[in-house]
Amino acid sequence: EVQLVQSGAEVKKPGESLKISCKGSGYSFTSNWIGWVRQMPGKGLEWMGIIYPADSDTRYSPSFQGQVTISADKSVSTAYLQWSSLKASDTAIYYCARWLTGTAGRAEYWGQGTLVTVSS
């Protein structure tokens, strides 16, 4: 059974750093794209970017390039989303998902979401 399990909710102050995680199991972690989607309070889904763990090929949305870092550790089948300096506007739920690309592209499996709250 494919599972994506995300780390727990976080409460941070503006300017702090943060790294959240998404652990995959039940499939070949290395040979599947995995990535992140943001959902701000009461808003829609925003595709942030994805990484291919086998070679660390990473693709970002221009909206998030330079704002976050997506990485993966093959040894523990875990993807990460990292901020070096959080802003209040980073408050959102962040979902990880396993992605298939191309014409039949889709995100079949999703994590449960990680709520990040940034407040002074």
Added chain:
Amino acid sequence: AIQLTQSPSSLSASVGDRVTITCRASQGISSAVAWYQQKPGKAPNLVIYGASNLESGVPSRFSGSGSGTDFTLTISSLQPEDFATYYCQHFNSFPYTFGPGTKVDIK
């Protein structure tokens, strides 16, 4: 980047109604569209991929069609569990943007 629009942004419908949601792309994207259902407090759930392929386990009252720039998601007979927000997403090229969503609620 390819932009997606959805219409309507929201709709009210009754159980048993036929519901159609439209997704339009800013340029041709072949059949590289997926549709998701999201209920409050839950992660999105894949409904359709490749514009018209029903995801395993999804009821057959859901169907998708379209190619190029115009796509539709149809629910043939709306059920109580279908009240949710629906998003389209393209997979033509990075970034894989989502549409803004269509909220389906009870009339």
